[in-house]
Amino acid sequence: MAQLADAETLEALARDVAAAPAGQISRIDALLLAFPDDARLHFLRGSILIGEGRPIEAHQSLSRAVALAPDFAIARFQLGFFQLTSGEAENALETWGRLDRLPDGHYLRKFVDGLRCLIRDDFKGAIEALREGIPLNQENPPLNRDMQLIIDQCLPLLNGGEREDSDTVSETAFILRQFSAREH
Amino acid sequence: MSGRAPRLGLALLQRAAQVEASLWRRFRFDGEVVCREALFERHLSLARKIARGEFRRRPAYGLDRSDFEQLAYGGLLEAIDRYDPLRGALFEAFARRRIRGAITDGIAKSSESAAHFSHRQRLENERLRSLSQGATSSDPIAALGVLASGLALGLLAENAARLLEQQASPELDAYESLAWRELQLNMLAEIEKLPSPERTVLQQHYLNGVDFAQIAELMGLSRGRISQLHHAGLMAVRERLRYKD
Missing domain, CATH: 1.10.10.10 (Winged helix-like DNA-binding domain superfamily/Winged helix DNA-binding domain)
Structure with missing residues (x-):
């Protein structure tokens, strides 16, 4: 049985990370020395690294989190989303495969369905699924903002219009603000 | 490779910096050789641009613009093989020095050789x-x-x-x-x-x-x-x- 950081430590860490993510990596690394198999720490580390623009290390941390805890749904979703935004659509689809085991009404199922539609250029299907997922998601409001941004960018494409260049999706690293031990 | 544009939905989501990082990760740490080719393709225009600039401002010693471009491609390949994506420096800045260096070296060698041809x-x-x-x-x-x-x-x-x-x-x-x-x-x-x-x-x-x-x-x-x-x-x-x- 893997040793995990206690809930109090993790909550305090998540609070501090949400307030000021810079400089928290060394703190997490210190915790990882004591709890190397704690998937939540790896996930948190990966989320901060995305925000810091260190994608190679972020990928490593998110992958480690999913390898340690295959049913850690939000980490699995984030890893797939990260792969998708990195141009690795096939890897994203493979990563998300296990999320099909979630109940039908789970917001992550809806978001994944929407993003799968988007990969196929099915913008109508993408908008519908993402819109269904947003009200179902009460635990990660920042993720709703990301999905809403995607919807906003899909809308002009419904009629075959060209999208405007803009910074695509807000940093999903914000999800770490909602980081919670109960996801594990 | 050339001419294969990503689908519109994918293009909507992709972030250039992450796509680049993904290629480096898969080439450097997962040994995916095809990513080396993709990186070469991605930065080919940089090599060409530098080659053209150097061709305009340097004595060519009988070399033509295509020769400069070939030297630049060699420099680009060397840069791809030596770049450490974890160090934080942008590849473009790193590659510029290597490409210019490869052109300088190539011109020097070429001017020494009587047997060069275009x-x-x-x-x-x-x-x-x-x-x-x-x-x-x-x-x-x-x-x-x-x-x-x-x-x-x-x-x-x-x-x-x-x-x-x-x-x-x-x-x-x-x-x-x-x-x-x-x-x-x-x-x-x-x-x-x-x-x-x-x-x-x-x-x-x-x-x-x-x-x-x-x-x-x-x-x-x-x-x-x-x-x-x-x-x-x-x-x-x-x-x-x-x-x-």
Whole structure:
């Protein structure tokens, strides 16, 4: 049985990370020395690294989190989303495969369905699924903002219009603000 | 490789910096050689731009612009192999120094050598040697026919690459018929359908103007093998075009 950081430590860490993510990596690394198999720490580390623009290390941390805890749904979703935004659509689809085991009404199922539609250029299907997922998601409001941004960018494409260049999706690293031990 | 645009939905989500990082990660840490080719392709225009700038501002010592470009491609490959993506420095800044250095070294070597000849001549000799492979002396006229059609296909592919760059202007000039243009586009489409190694060789050589030596370096194969792949690829395209409606 893997040793995990206690809930109090993790909550305090998540609070501090949400307030000021810079400089928290060394703190997490210190915790990882004591709890190397704690998937939540790896996930948190990966989320901060995305925000810091260190994608190679972020990928490593998110992958480690999913390898340690295959049913850690939000980490699995984030890893797939990260792969998708990195141009690795096939890897994203493979990563998300296990999320099909979630109940039908789970917001992550809806978001994944929407993003799968988007990969196929099915913008109508993408908008519908993402819109269904947003009200179902009460635990990660920042993720709703990301999905809403995607919807906003899909809308002009419904009629075959060209999208405007803009910074695509807000940093999903914000999800770490909602980081919670109960996801594990 | 060239010409394969991501689907619109994917393009909507992709972030350039993350895509670049993904290529570095998969090349450097997962050993995916195809990512090295993708990185080369991605930064080819940088190498070309530097080559053009250096060609304008330096004495050329008998080298032409294509020679500068080949030197720049060598510098780019060296930069790709030496860059450490975890150090935080941008690849472009790192590569600029390497590319300029490779051009400087190449010019120095070239000016020392009396035997240098232009990139264009080298390119044509390479193609000729590659297409002469396997020619039999039993029917020299037929062998000559194969050689001539191979060289012609090469020229066609080279011109088709220029056509791609000029897509914005649809008007045909006096020398271009619609049928000719269609043949060129068919040629590009047939190259795209080739198996990976032949496709890479033909695309890099004719579409990007990279010579056999640099392609060999890019793909980690011998120059002789590149020559064989070039020959096989062009012959396959010839067969496919022959039986096309």
